[in-house]
Each structure stands twice: as C-alpha cells, then as structure tokens.
Amino acid sequence: MRDSTNFGKWALVRWSSKWWPGAIPLAALWALAAWTSTAPLETELAGRSTAGLKSVLLDKSQIAVSGRDVTLVADAFSEEGRHSAIAAIEAVPGVRLVNDETRLVPAASPFVWSAERDVVRVTLTGSSPMPATKAKLLQAAHADLGGVEVVDQTNLARGAPAGFDEAALLLLAQVPKLKDGKVTITDTKVGLSGMARELGGRETIAAALKNLPAGFSVAANDIKAPPYIFQAYKDPVALTLTLTGNVPDSNAHAAIVAAASRKFFAEKVVDNLKISLGAPYGFINAAVPALGALSRLSTGTLVFTDREVKLSGDALYDGAIGQLRANLTRELPQSFQLKADVTVKPAAAPVDATVCQQLFSELLGKGTIRFEPKRSSLDPDSADLLDHLVETALRCPTAHIDVAGRADADGDNATKQALPEKRAQAVVDYLVKAGLPASRFTAVGYGSNQPVAANDNDEGKARNRRIEFIVKEQQP
C-alpha cells in the first residue's frame, strides 16, 4: 500500500505531530544531563582557563566558572596584559562568555621598597614591580643572608623607577654587612641607616653604593660603625709596648710599628694590631705623636676610640706633664680630642754618685740620644730616653754631671769638636728645661779621641757619635 503520498509532506507532518511523547523522557534526560555534567564541565573549563593564563603575567588571579561562562578576577600590570588575559581565556575551547573583572595593579607613588634587618630576621616591605622581581629579591635575600630568616611582606605595584631591580639587589647585598638597620629605595633615592657589623663596614657599603644604576642617588647614608679602637700599653716591668686594635692599612701598620720602636728606647714592641678599614681621617697623623707622648710616661695607656684620644699613666717628673700635654695638643689633627689623665710617678729614693753613674750608663747603654742629621737639634723620638735621664739626675741632687758629646773619626777636627759640644749643650738645655739647676751640668765636646767602636764602618761610627754622662761628686 505504499504510494507516493506516504512520503509526502503531509505524512511527515502527521508523524511529527506524534513525536511529542518522547519529549517527556527527553526532558528527564536533559535534567539528568544538566545535573551530572555541570560540575565536571566547570572543573574542566577552569583547568583549561588556568592553563591558558599561564603565559600571562597577573597578580591575585582568580578564575570562577559558572556553566560555560568564566569570570576572571585579577590584577594586571598593564592594559595590554589585561587584554591578553581576556583573549587567552576567550581562546579556550568551550568557554562561552568571559566576565572581565580584571584591573590594573595599583600604582605606588612614591614607589617605596625597603629591607630591614633586626636581631633575628630580615623583613622586606613596600612595593615590588613584578612577581618575577619579588621572587628574585627574596631569593637574593636568602642567598646573601645564609641562614637568616627572610620575611617578604612586599606588595606588587606599578610605578617602579627604571633600574629598580639592580638597585634593590645592590642594596640587599649590603644587608649582610649590617648588624641591624634598614635600606630603603624611595623612587630613585636610596637611604641607609643602622649599625655596620664590622669595622670598615660603613666604608665598604659607601664604596658599593657607587655602583647604583644610573638615575639613582644616595639621599641618606646614616650607617654607623663600631668604634675604631687603637691601643698602646707601656709596661715598664715587662719592658714591653703592646699595640692592639686596628690600623687602616699595611703602610700605616709599618709606620706605627717603626715609630714605636724609635720612640721607646727600652721596650720591646709587641704587635697585636690588625688591619681594618674605617679609621678616622688623619688617624696616622694622630697616632704617631700620641705614641711619642706615651713614650715619655713611666707606665701608661693610650686608647684611640674613633677620634677620642685618651692618654693615662705616670710621667717621670712634674715638668713632663705640661710639656707632653701641650705638645700633643699641638700635634694632634684638629678633629681629634685629647683626654689626658697623667699623674707623676712617685719620686724614687736618692742615690749616691756611683749608683747615679751606673744608672746613666745603663740608660745610655740601652739607647742613644739622637739628633737631627748634621745638626745639634734633639730628635723628638729621644724624649723617652731624655726623660729617664732627667729622672735619674733628679735622684742624685748633689752630683755634678759632665755631659760629653763625642764624634766619629769623619770630618775635620774643628767640626768634630764643635758639633758634639753643641749637641751636649742641647742635652743640658733639655735637662734644665725639665727643672734641673743649670749649675749641675757642664757640656763638653770631646771629638773622636775616645771611640767605643771601630771607625771603619757605619755602625761603628754611629756608636761613636754619642752623648755620655760623667758623674762627679760635687765639691762641698
């Protein structure tokens, strides 16, 4: 009974009018499908969207999927970043609509970043321009600081100056040199405060800051350093001069040790100095005269604390106190402050002429009174020996003393006679200036007729050029 009308339009309309009962199970199927597939679909799309955003630089990004619609909440670092984030999600297959709830990362003005070190940790605060920079700085802080705890409290913000990364890395590298303190970048200004870990830390940091990227400048460098200490102790019993503390460099070291050996005629120099940066300006010009002042004490201590010079001890006789104080005040560079606490050593018991002669000979056996070359002026480095001679002379008040100058075999007779006498006179003048009566001394020039060593070498000649003290019992 099949005919052409069966396949006609009307047959199709008739059949289709009876398709409706299937709509009931279809609706049930639809409800079931909606019920079971929605959550997996959302999970799937969220995963794909997150993967799609990987290459886009965002902060605080959150993806919420409802059905096939994706809502993106994020902070972008530029308008371009926002657009590419949205485009990346739109490109995910299956996503129907993208709700753009992105915004630009807030701009910081001024752009401030800082790292603060306290006893237990280093805290990074302020703004970082990019997540990569933030991570890089945190990593650098961990690397620079070894085991110290690092806490990163920085927020991301726009508006960092060009070269921020290098500047921040450079400042972070200075943090290990601080015991405590803070380094700050405020736009292109750099500020530092705190206490350096070691002597010279301040100088090392200042030197490092010269490598700041172009455009950056140091607004404040208030790094303090531990005090620069230099000490010298004259021990008359052990016959030592002990040097401890710091000197700025090896030249200064050598200069100080050489000056000490020259100025202290009897003491052995015990050198415990170490080389450290951070000496106050003019340190060496202060240390050498201060050692000269210490040499004139019987026992004493010299302490440099930064620019404060403390000299304490016992002078050998009354007059020496005023002299050494005045000399040192004149010789110290202006920025140094002198605190002298010098007393006089109690006078030793008087001795007779024989013992007196013995004491003089002992002293002059240990050291030689030195003069400026070819002249009769006393070398200031001989003050220690001269003061000991004064002290001894004070112990034999009844003795008359010939101060004898002697020459080596060089030169003509007139010179050999004249210069030693002038030199002997200079020594007598020194003794008189120290408070001894001039009448007790006679300066005599003896030429070269009583050598104590051979005159055929420099060492022997130097020993022959000398001052001798010859004690005579005073005529009553």
Add this chain to the structure above:
Amino acid sequence: MIFLVTFDWGWLLAALLLGFAMGWIAVVHRGHGVSKPLARWLAVLVAALLAAALARAVPGRPGYWLDLGLSMLGLYLIGCLIGSLLRNWVLPGPADAS
C-alpha cells in the same frame, strides 16, 4: 559547539536514540497528535529559545543548560525524523492507511 559534542556526547547520543525510537513508534502511533496552533506555538518557543542561546543572552549555568537542552532537542528531532522515515521505508504497514 564542538566542545559540547565532545564533552556531552553520551547524553546527545541518548537523545538521538530516544528520538529514533520515538520516530519509529510515531509512524504507527494511534494517539492524538499535537494540534497545529500548539505546534506553531511550540515552534515559536523553540525559535525564541534558540535565538536566546545564539545571542548568549542567558548567563551562567542556565545558559549552559539551555545550550544543552536545545542540542538534545535538535538531535532528538533528527532522531525522530530518521526513525520515522526508516520505519516507513523498511516496514510499510497497514498503519499507513489510518
């Protein structure tokens, strides 16, 4: 759309098979059909829903459910058509006379 097919292919296939079965039965079904005015209204309703889906006017989950429902409906109807035509072609029966 391709995503929807790959993700919900099971449900869509179920709708197609349901349609095929319904189409197969419809040829010999003796019950009442949908009246013409109602069919017209239904067509308008489906067209409106289709327009809303294409315009992506419905947000969130209801939007997805609408897409899913329309897709299933479409495949159901295709299934019905195939079922009816096939039944009519394979087994021309006395029902045709009714």
